[in-house]
Amino acid sequence: MNYSVSEENYIKAIYNLNGNKQPVSTNALAETLDTKPASVTDMLKKLKAKKLIVYQPYQGCRLSAEGVKVALNIVRRHRLWEYFLAEKLKFEWNEVHAVAEELEHVSSPKLIERLDEYLGFPRFDPHGDPIPDHEGKMQTLKQVKLTQLPLHTPAKVSGLTDQSTDMLELLRHRRISIGTAVEINRKFGFDHSVEIKIQDNPLFIISEQAAQHILVHHE
């Protein structure tokens, strides 16, 4: 029921390499975990013995049903901490990942449930990735670039494809952050800039260059 930091990192890596759907190769894992293929083989045997993965030598590995459950729990912890760091501690969107890598291994279930509650049960992390709930379920809304959002369609900012300092500064200035409700009021054909409405505040215009890098979720 309780796994080591290493085991958790392998499970998470397999999950992130889509190992709940397709088999993941030993080399791919070694690559993402920054370790050697021989070490990966050792761990795969261990995870197989614990029934967290399905693994036949030379055939790659996939997560078992139980493995997926464990993976979703790790992902949940990771993304909740990312949300906390960005939203409460005002970390930049590009800084949260590294710190969350450490925090995600703190295993108290009560801590995570309370944190979730404290944060107001957020459904997306600062990168726009969905946060699994305590049962492992997560929302799968369409994520599109702001430039592609239809007119007058309520949406929520869910991520960025450019996290440069300049971009972050622009968003801070416009008071746009993760979860901000936006709606496009008008599109200008000339330069493809868009006029947006934020929550119930004043309208304003965003250039195509910027809008291209803002991801939003809508129904």
Added chain:
Amino acid sequence: MNYSVSEENYIKAIYNLNGNKQPVSTNALAETLDTKPASVTDMLKKLKAKKLIVYQPYQGCRLSAEGVKVALNIVRRHRLWEYFLAEKLKFEWNEVHAVAEELEHVSSPKLIERLDEYLGFPRFDPHGDPIPDHEGKMQTLKQVKLTQLPLHTPAKVSGLTDQSTDMLELLRHRRISIGTAVEINRKFGFDHSVEIKIQDNPLFIISEQAAQHILVHHE
């Protein structure tokens, strides 16, 4: 500059056993760390090699100047997380320690500075122990039982000697928590109950039994 979880636990244990002042015995360490004396000896050699402790075989060990610095940093992390858990996530005062034991090993300095700021630079944890600042300095106020607080002396609730459910419920009802400003307005000789003023709110009375278990700090 960066230490393993085990190393940190040893350093913290030595600090908690007053190892910044008097030598700490191998057995005492084995006891508090729930390990065997032989394992302690191994680690003491390692910590000595890293100049974190002063250690001569058979003579016990003490923290070096550098060791004290490291210890204060761990204690800072621990107590800040305890404060966070109690204040923000509404953990009971007796639940925070175990979870903070895990969180304290997350080593990002920026995380801790931001957390400190987010919490409003608290100076005492939920047990009434002082939280070292980023330089390792901490406040050393007199801690006395509420029954012993002189009349009309502003003080702050800093801890409890009884953390039973009943006690916690009583305090919640009276809206008393860590850091609450209190002042004794009147003492009743008959039953030794005390009339207290909380912040600028209405006066009310607390029995001697309860007041005995409430610790407060004052100048």
Added chain:
DNA sequence: ATTTATTTTTAGACAAACCTAAAAAATAAT
């Protein structure tokens, strides 16, 4: 269909942190 190249696994080692059992030093008791 072989040969060549790539991927993966085995075999044997190593460091960290722990253990048990036995030896050595320090302390207490006669």
Added chain:
DNA sequence: ATTATTTTTTAGGTTTGTCTAAAAATAAAT
């Protein structure tokens, strides 16, 4: 001042997770 007791250290092993180098299996290329 010896002897007995307690404390601490050494010696040798175990587990977890890593490594290198060599062997085996799979995939690609002629």
